[in-house]
Amino acid sequence: MSTKHCQLLIHGAAEVVSWDPQAPTNADSVVVHDGKIAAVGVEQELRKTWQPFGEINAFGGVIAPGFVDGHVHPVFAVGRAEEFDWRAQGVDYLEIAARGGGILSSVRNVREANPEDLFDTVCAHLRRMRHHGTTSMEGKSGYGLSTEDELKSLQILARAGDAVGMEVFPTFLGAHMFPEEYRDNQEAYMDLLCKEMLPAVKEQGIARAADIFIEQGAFNVEQARRYCERAIELGFKLRIHADQFHQIGGVELAVELGAECVDHLEVLSDSGLEAMALSGKTYAGLLPSVPHFLRQKEDAPARKLLQAGVPYFIATDFNPGSSYTPSLPEAAHFGRIRLNLTAAEVMHGVTLGAASSLGIDNRKGHLRPGADADLVVLALPDLFHFGYAFGENPVSQVVCKGDVVRF
Numbered sequence: 001m002s003t004k005h006c007q008l009l010i011h012g013a014a015e016v017v018s019w020d021p022q023a024p025t026n027a028d029s030v031v032v033h034d035g036k037i038a039a040v041g042v043e044q045e046l047r048k049t050w051q052p053f054g055e056i057n058a059f060g061g062v063i064a065p066g067f068v069d070g071h072v073h074p075v076f077a078v079g080r081a082e083e084f085d086w087r088a089q090g091v092d093y094l095e096i097a098a099r100g101g102g103i104l105s106s107v108r109n110v111r112e113a114n115p116e117d118l119f120d121t122v123c124a125h126l127r128r129m130r131h132h133g134t135t136s137m138e139g140k141s142g143y144g145l146s147t148e149d150e151l152k153s154l155q156i157l158a159r160a161g162d163a164v165g166m167e168v169f170p171t172f173l174g175a176h177m178f179p180e181e182y183r184d185n186q187e188a189y190m191d192l193l194c195k196e197m198l199p200a201v202k203e204q205g206i207a208r209a210a211d212i213f214i215e216q217g218a219f220n221v222e223q224a225r226r227y228c229e230r231a232i233e234l235g236f237k238l239r240i241h242a243d244q245f246h247q248i249g250g251v252e253l254a255v256e257l258g259a260e261c262v263d264h265l266e267v268l269s270d271s272g273l274e275a276m277a278l279s280g281k282t283y284a285g286l287l288p289s290v291p292h293f294l295r296q297k298e299d300a301p302a303r304k305l306l307q308a309g310v311p312y313f314i315a316t317d318f319n320p321g322s323s324y325t326p327s328l329p330e331a332a333h334f335g336r337i338r339l340n341l342t343a344a345e346v347m348h349g350v351t352l353g354a355a356s357s358l359g360i361d362n363r364k365g366h367l368r369p370g371a372d373a374d375l376v377v378l379a380l381p382d383l384f385h386f387g388y389a390f391g392e393n394p395v396s397q398v399v400c401k402g403d404v405v406r407f
């Protein structure tokens, strides 16, 4: 039988998580060609058909789809370690925000940052994420909160994705918080968002979705409805922050407006859960490292959501104030501890679940033939070990669109 050349053969795995029911259950290898997955199977069989130019030995590890992070705030200039100390002394997240810390302190830093320095910082964030296996991601603005600084943030995010070689799916989050200069004139900021910022972002084509933080101290449901309806009118998808600390109707609104996802859900009510289950379309964005980081007692009712058939993903929510980790394996660990999910469930959450929430599951989140060749090799003996250890990076190799990433 004649053989065909292919770009890459990754072989020697104990297990391949492909999310492809057609793939052989004893698969140990993956063939990559032209930046796409060509085949998943048993090495001996694959070598009869394929002659690889390059090879990677998985050394008895697990091959999985490249991780997709569905909720990230990567456009920030500096961390907020000082607040972390305040929190240790008992000051809570909303109190820190009321003191002018929190999101607004990141806003001041982004506004003051030299664009080239900010670009370098965002590239560094993306590289840290990829080092932990993330090969594509949603990325939000939201630390600019003026037309100029939000556009600057989204432009820098797009450039950083290109420079690092990571596909970024951008979300406009001008409604993250009311900026200081509009604190006493919320109506004027709502006008700015709806009449100037959303249309400007649309015109530049630099975000696919719009997001809003629906919470006490941020945006109320009435304001959110106005913003979201305007965003829909302009053709944006919706990805929404709600039910993190207080139930104020954000989940119900997100479902009513057909949002792609509603994220956090630590204080989700039974009626909110029912609304999500009935819709079956709005994904639950589970961010289990956040309550850990904020020392919050409540967790999203993940088991109930899954039992009700609500689609879901697991994300890092990487940001300087409430989840300072670029690592999806770490988020998966918190998913197993705090959300009581299994290894297979958290793996689904950081791969196919996240890709589906972004509407990119035709080519990402799995290793079916024709998918983008985004994959990771994990130094784990089997899938059951995913999210088991913490504080160490299980990712030993990353392949992004067929290219082997060198760390």
Ligand SMILES: [Zn+2]
Binding pocket: 071, 073, 241, 317
């Ligand atoms: Zn967030």
